[in-house]
Amino acid sequence: MSHHPEARPSHGPDAMAGVEFLGFDVFGTVVDWRSGVARAAAPFLDRHRIAVDPLAFADEWRALYQPSMEEVRSGRRPWVRLDILNLENLRVVLTRHGVAIDGIAAEDLAALNRCWERLDPWPDSVEGLTRLKRRFAIGALSNGHLAGMMRLARFGGLHWDIIVGAEVARSYKPRPETYLRSAEAVGLPPAQVGMIAAHNEDLRAARALGLRTVFVRRPTEHGPAQTTDLAPTEHWDVEADSLIAAADALGC
Template identity: 55%
Template sequence: MTATGPTMIQALIFDVFGTCVDWRNSVAREVAAVLPQVDALAFATAWRAEYDPAMARIRDGARGYVPLDDLHLENLDTVCRAFGVTLEAPDRLNAAWEKLEPWPDVVGGLQLLRQERIIAPCSNGSIALMTRLARYAGLPWDCILGAELARDYKPQAAVYRVSCAALRLPPDQVMMVAAHNDDLLAARAAGLRTAFVPRLTEHGPDQATDLEPTGDWDIVAKDFADLAHQVAGHG
């Protein structure tokens, strides 16, 4: 392994929604509790579908930076109108994004990785959202990095680079971990190392995307325990 390979990795930063936590079933659980009259999984899926278009307007410069908490709330209003429902306390349901269940391998895998490396989220979620989610899900981060530091959204290069800069590490000593190939493609373009961990049911049993790596990523792992094993094996 060369000096620029995984032997030099000092920190791993993680996509969170989908890679670390099961947003679909977790949000649907909260929807079912508040809006029992709707198809909770369909509502959760529709809410998530507003996520990227809302961020795109900010990435494209059509709107200044708005934290994801506020975008989620705006998107919730859009989805409620589409489903023909009214919420008396939308903030209560919006907090669903702070109560997402981790995939079974995540907490243990992160604990293994943290023994030797710095670990942190590099998410589009705000610092407040990521902090509360970490407390709920038991995610043992060393710190919170990501979009709010850059005041922009992935896959903009600034989000990855600012996260590395906050750790005072060059990008080639930081590994981005994600279940989404497009996230890794952008991270690699920003100079980071990359690790792919598939989440084959993030979008449900009929998922058709990100079932396998589409790039020559530095590590491809079956789960976070395997990721920790492979990272340890390189130094």
């Protein structure tokens, strides 16, 4: 199969030679978290008369994602799953907007927090994953927790062979152990694992440990005014504009 014009392998005709498993970043790379969170937040905000734009609310909630994980990565806080961090962050955002948290039922907050398990894949994701799976074992290598990744896969039709990542490693990307313990869990050395992500930092951390790298552009992950990760900041093994283009580049 000829290479897709929007995919640019950086290191020869077969950049994934010897690779047996592809691990995928999920939030932003495979699924569109912003639209899904906003969709779930809209009726919640309306019901509780919270005057915040749902997309802005999604952005505020997501902005607390990295700082909360950093508390765990730094060792200032013991390991805790992402769903717990997300729920804590939800309460912070609501409090910022003057919401009396005690006036909202815990079940209502928990239901909204589960929106992270009901996010639509990008339009190319399911086809791209299906094709890549013909050649490679594939799995989520995400900061998400196992149960959430399972439900998200069922919601979006993501046919993973396995889910690894943060909960398996009890650490969050880009900490080295997240990648190394995930590789160990699939029974492979890092050199036989490829990392697929829309985030340069994720790929930089993976490559430093010997993993192969595929950059997929998601220029609207953070909305139309996105300024980050619009292009590769280094030469990755494969650079593509979609998971379909990545499949083309890898002969899948």
